[in-house]
Amino acid sequence: MLASIRTLRLVAAVAITAILSAPAPLARAAAGDQPNIVILLADDMGFADVGFQGCPDIPTPHVDRLAAGGVRCTNGYISGPYCSPTRAGLLTGRYQQRFGHEFNPGGGEGGKASGAAGLPVSETTLADRLKAAGYATGLVGKWHLGGAPQFHPQRRGFNEFFGFLGGAHSYFPGDGAPILRSQEVVREPEYLTDAFAREAVSFIDRHQEKPFFLYLAFNAVHTPMHATDKRLERFASISDPMRRTYAAMLVAMDEAIGQVLDKLKNAGLEENTLVFFFSDNGGPVMQGTTINGSINKPLRGSKRTTLEGGIRTPFVVRWPARLAAGKTYDQPVIQLDVQPTALAAAGVAIDPSWKLDGVNLLPHLLGENTTPPHDALYWRLGRQMAIRQGDWKLVRYDAAADDMPRQPVVGPRLYNLKDDIGEQHDLAARLPDKAKELEAAWDAWSAEMVQPLWGDGRAEGARRRANPRANP
Ligand SMILES: [Ca+2]
CATH class of the missing domain: 3.40.720.10 (Alkaline Phosphatase, subunit A)
Structure with a gap:
């Protein structure tokens, strides 16, 4: 029934x-x-x-x-x-x-x-x-x-x-x-x-x-x-x-x-x-x-x-x-x-x-479609960005939360996640064409997005640096 x-x-x-x-x-x-x-x-x-x-x-x-x-x-x-x-x-x-x-x-x-x-x-x-x-x-x-x-x-x-x-x-x-x-x-x-x-x-x-x-x-x-x-x-x-x-x-x-x-x-x-x-x-x-x-x-x-x-x-x-x-x-x-x-x-x-x-x-x-679900994945948070395409990742990231507290956003850095899941070895200088290709793909994606309705990456970063242990 x-x-x-x-x-x-x-x-x-x-x-x-x-x-x-x-x-x-x-x-x-x-x-x-x-x-x-x-x-x-x-x-x-x-x-x-x-x-x-x-x-x-x-x-x-x-x-x-x-x-x-x-x-x-x-x-x-x-x-x-x-x-x-x-x-x-x-x-x-x-x-x-x-x-x-x-x-x-x-x-x-x-x-x-x-x-x-x-x-x-x-x-x-x-x-x-x-x-x-x-x-x-x-x-x-x-x-x-x-x-x-x-x-x-x-x-x-x-x-x-x-x-x-x-x-x-x-x-x-x-x-x-x-x-x-x-x-x-x-x-x-x-x-x-x-x-x-x-x-x-x-x-x-x-x-x-x-x-x-x-x-x-x-x-x-x-x-x-x-x-x-x-x-x-x-x-x-x-x-x-x-x-x-x-x-x-x-x-x-x-x-x-x-x-x-x-x-x-x-x-x-x-x-x-x-x-x-x-x-x-x-x-x-x-x-x-x-x-x-x-x-x-x-x-x-x-x-x-x-x-x-x-x-x-x-x-x-x-x-x-x-x-x-x-x-x-x-x-x-x-x-x-x-x-x-x-x-x-x-x-x-x-x-x-x-x-x-x-x-x-x-x-x-289910294995019925063996192609990757996505050609690429994209991230944007203010001035931070990332794109992952295959094993490649290009990233501009907020280092205040990582290892360089005085440097708000660094990059872009290029990593091959297959060999380097810990994002330790920046390949951007060695493979500038790959870095440019990913950046262009990200730029095209980002251009489709709208301006944030509220918030601002820089203001947010400044607030966080004033209170580094705040956890939004
Ligand atoms: Ca959360």
Whole structure:
């Protein structure tokens, strides 16, 4: 009965979309019923800090089992080096610079932490599109795409919302900005990551009659560094207090992910649920010192830089009904790909007028299409830039977060990531033609983007240099 209802919904959704978006729909329909879609998003997690990346001191059995049951993308990226812009890219499937969301809102020129900034309402979100395709849609966790009423998650495609609207939050009860359920302020008694686990499980529990889209956006392991005593005790052997707290926060997130995975399994939904896991940016490091205890090794750089440490992330896609377990995929992919992949899985035809930058990864992950999903990937944050094409990367990066605190932006530097994942050996002088070719490709891409709607790279850099341990 359930299956037939879901099949009818799928057929109806495909038919309607096909009529609306004639001529030919580009996406392939999913085989069988529409899958549930779950995005598990970590915040400021280090590249090295999960078991499947070889982390030696913090066990993450639940993200590890997720990875073991799906495809681990070894060249996984996000389209920016910090929180809000990458979330804008994730939910729109478009480079956020196309619509001016280049910087964090609220940190803009003039210092106005205003409600006027947020994901432009001209943009359509993944939640909007999945809702239109019959999905129940819910956000649990951090929003960070605007605090004004017009930007509220429930105005941006989510049926349900539990969490907070800003960029960071205390983890302990009764502290910090309001926790909201829809528009209502709630008195949350639990440690926040545990509360998000509870709400995510509840959302799944309440939405088994039709396909659902759950966006579980943790603020873990973003500052402030708050952990429960019980979890801190588990890591008494870690001598560095910040790393110990980070470990305790990270296992809280891993346990929350475990609860979600268990719920899917016990409800019989594991097979036909498409799950994504990655971080919104790399771990924050300032002048060689970690700000939250994270480790990006073997990558160089930090959150806020376009070096690999800022923009590369552990990246997992799991869908047992379609994707074989225990595989790795080595071509570069990016969080912009989540939207077209999810829409294709849901049987939603992608209209070219949406101008998505992401690519449906399914044919690539299935081995049906052996060409790379992207000719190149691009980054821009003020004067910082990067382009990756094949194994080559050209980057102008903010060295204040790396190794040269007095030198705001350096480069362009040319690296071959195949041999030099740590971006140590600049080849720009030796291979000037390659550097020029990449710079020209980046210039062409950048010319398509618009001016930032708020913020300014130089102003942002100056603020950061005045307060180097701030963690936006
Ligand atoms: Ca972040």
